[in-house]
Amino acid sequence: MSELYHECGVAAVYHLPNRETSPLAPLGSPEKTSQLISRLLLDIQNRGQLAAGMTTFNPARNQLIDTHKDVGTVTEVFQLNHQQTFNALMKKYEGPAAIGHVRYATCGKDDRSYAQPFERHHIQKSKWFSFGFNGQLANYQDLCKEVLTESDFHLARETDTEILMHLLSQELSKENPGELHEILGTLSKRLDGAYNIVFLDALGNMFVSRDPVGIRPLCYAFDGSLFAAASESVALANMGFDEDQIESLAPGSAVIIKDGELSIHEYAKPTQKAHCFFEWIYFANVCSTLDDQSVYxxxxxxxxxxxxxxxxxxxxxxxxxxxxxxxxxxxxxxxxxxxxxxxxxxxxxxxxxxxxxxxxxxxxxxxxxxxxxxxxxxxxxxxxxxxxxxxxxxxxxxxxxxxxxxxxxxxxxxxxxxxxxxxxxxxxxxxxxxxxxxxxxxxxxxxxxxxxxxxxxxxxxxxxxxxxxxxxxxxxxxxxxxxxxxxxxxxxPTEAGRKLYQIAVDNSQNEDSGSDSQRTYDVTPPTPVRS
CATH class of the missing domain: 3.40.50.2020 (Rossmann fold)
Incomplete structure (x- = not known):
């Protein structure tokens, strides 16, 4: 099935303060999350080989959060075959918290600007954030049109990740944005499709969230001071977590780390579950267990x-x-x-x-x-x-x-x-x-x-x-x-998915028109409104 590709995978690591140091921490140091994130990404490389990247948080440097990403495999992007270069890279990006991403695109170009995580700089630390996204927004077309109805709004990339960045920015820029799980609850009312998110801001706050339908898998574990999450359990198991420490995040839920404290919130009440069966029969690593069911x-x-x-x-x-x-x-x-x-x-x-x-x-x-x-x-x-x-x-x-x-x-x-x-x-x-x-x-x-x-x-x-x-x-x-x-x-399982399917059916029945030569969810952005 080499002609079929998945979009991406996500990972996150956090060394929680004021807790007993985890025996799983590399070299016993809470500053080495950059090494752990590259290791996690290597274990979920099966989910995307087009690009890879990470964002780390370190309050002791000028770039409170800083992102390294590029087109290529995890080995290429993180220079895993070049020990000195890898060590220097890990030193530059060391810190107590990190998120990571591997990409294969269902939309967008094969260049570095599409690699994730996406980082948004801002002078206000609560609005300076980075995130990685696994899935696809089925209502991408509608969201594009909504964004571009504003005359001074612009989309630089043809990808739903940029749409999600705009929506997160809008919520964080409100006068009273609310807690992170409340922001996710607000966003869930506008998003349709599969969207697992790892998020990190310049205050050191993190969330790891799974969409309310639970289409894509997401697992997490913690041991003492160490919290980690990844698209697949095998990455956490290979880090050293015991089987009973690894959990599948429930649909509509998020792990929130704020001010160094970890909590789990249900931000949206799931009305149904729709786990992608392809994860078990093809995409996931055969060593993984997803939603308590073994891939093997x-x-x-x-x-x-x-x-x-x-x-x-x-x-x-x-x-x-x-x-x-x-x-x-x-x-x-x-x-x-x-x-x-x-x-x-x-x-x-x-x-x-x-x-x-x-x-x-x-x-x-x-x-x-x-x-x-x-x-x-x-x-x-x-x-x-x-x-x-x-x-x-x-x-x-x-x-x-x-x-x-x-x-x-x-x-x-x-x-x-x-x-x-x-x-x-x-x-x-x-x-x-x-x-x-x-x-x-x-x-x-x-x-x-x-x-x-x-x-x-x-x-x-x-x-x-x-x-x-x-x-x-x-x-x-x-x-x-x-x-x-x-x-x-x-x-x-979602309204926008059903609408896109009807478009796909109509396109397939009008083959001579050439309408089926373009992917169903591709968008030609509308002309921005001019005042």
């Missing part, structure tokens, strides 16, 4: 579901092969239950850079990223396990390579997910219907053997099977009513 166990159960519906004859020439890397747990489980070998007949080049294959055609990209092993595949009936099929272009090229270079006898694609039929407006880079593989075959109907046969022929497979929708809730271990499954059932 979920993928293991998906493999069991695949095995239960398998109909291909099993013989000595039958093997299971995962598409690396996230399909491996499902493939292992499927093979175990079918009593057939699960072999790595397809090897991924983990060291190839994004830039190296930019602009290459799909076949060249697949050849650069994956190497089929004929010594494993030749003459075999291969059950090829994949997380999902979104646009099908990578899968089609991959099957061709498995047959031509790997000399496999048969390729039977098994997808550990139902067909993707709807765009995502909450932080996954798929916005239009016509870019998706499944809708052109389903045409609004249900999956059946004839449709699966046509799909298999289109990608060059001998057969193709998806999991039914009911498998997802069983595998995740949460009720379907607690999951966002909009991309597989077109039921969007």
């Amino acid at each position: 166990i979920t993928r293991k159960r998906l493999g069991e579901e695949l095995a239960e519906q398998e109909t291909v004859p099993i013989d000595d020439d039958t093997i299971v092969v995962p598409v690396p890397d996230t399909a491996k747990a499902a493939a292992d489980s499927m093979a175990y239950h079918l009593s057939v070998p699960c072999l790595e007949g397809l090897i991924r080049n983990r060291y190839i850079g994004r830039t190296f294959i930019e602009g290459a055609n799909r076949g060249d990209k697949v050849r650069a990223k994956y190497t089929p092993l004929p010594e494993v595949l030749e003459g075999k009936r291969v059950l090829l396990v994949e997380d999902t099929i979104v646009r099908s272009t990578t899968m089609k090229a991959l099957i061709s390579q498995l047959k031509e270079r790997g000399r496999a006898k048969e390729i039977h694609v098994r997808v550990a997910c139902p067909p993707i039929i709807g765009p995502c407006f909450y932080g996954i880079d798929m916005s239009t219907i016509n870019e998706l593989f499944a809708p052109r075959f389903l045409e609004g109907g249900e999956m059946n053997p004839e449709v699966e046969k046509a799909m298999a022929a289109a990608i060059g497979a001998d057969s193709l099977k998806y999991l039914p929708k009911e498998s997802i809730a069983r595998a995740v271990g949460l009720p379907g009513t607690s999951l966002c499954q909009a991309c597989i059932d077109s039921t969007y």
Whole structure:
């Protein structure tokens, strides 16, 4: 599923004063949060490889909060392979509090100005702040129009992060802005979509908040003087927190640190929960636990579901092969239950850079990223396990390579997910219907053997099977009513998401007009009102 990308991940660290120093503090010093934030970001690098950054707070320097960010991986941005440069960078940005961000964009350009955190300077410390944002505002278009109706307002970037910065600035600039959780409550009435936020101001105040629907995951932990939060639990576990210290932040809640004191507030009453099921089946690290549900166990159960519906004859020439890397747990489980070998007949080049294959055609990209092993595949009936099929272009090229270079006898694609039929407006880079593989075959109907046969022929497979929708809730271990499954059932959990879906449907039905060539949530900003 290399053709699908997530937007970003966030992290935060705070060494709380007047508490017993945590044994997890690096070198025993509360000033080393810059080192911890880079470590946290490295552990959530799977959520975004386009850019990375951090903002730290230190009352002993002129730049009370200061931001370091750039385009590149965490290793590149923080110079992790250059010890002296890294140490100097960590020294420059040391302090008791920090927030961090890794980015992949669903909107906006690939340059440093779009990297996060976003910092807003101000002479008044309570209005000088920085924040990182994970998710996507589904009502971005409406908010843009609202901002630009003022003649002296201007948007410099095509990203909802800038909109959020303006809204935060407006609330903080009020005569009586209220407490941080009250500000979040006010903002929640204007925001629609997925929005996890880490925030740090020049007074040293911090908040870590999760949107009221809980679409994206967010975890936190504290031990003595050390508080930390991250998009995924694996980052906190690798820092040294015990399993029972790590909690998922409840939707509509925020951890607030003000004047060095930590508290947890519910800023908005959730009316429903809609955790993105894709987090468990693909995006999250397999070592993570999100909302009390293990990612690994979920993928293991998906493999069991695949095995239960398998109909291909099993013989000595039958093997299971995962598409690396996230399909491996499902493939292992499927093979175990079918009593057939699960072999790595397809090897991924983990060291190839994004830039190296930019602009290459799909076949060249697949050849650069994956190497089929004929010594494993030749003459075999291969059950090829994949997380999902979104646009099908990578899968089609991959099957061709498995047959031509790997000399496999048969390729039977098994997808550990139902067909993707709807765009995502909450932080996954798929916005239009016509870019998706499944809708052109389903045409609004249900999956059946004839449709699966046509799909298999289109990608060059001998057969193709998806999991039914009911498998997802069983595998995740949460009720379907607690999951966002909009991309597989077109039921969007927010009002703006439903409006965007209708726009996407209208665009897909007017293909000749070219309206579907632009992402559904892209905005052409209105001309500012002139007095």
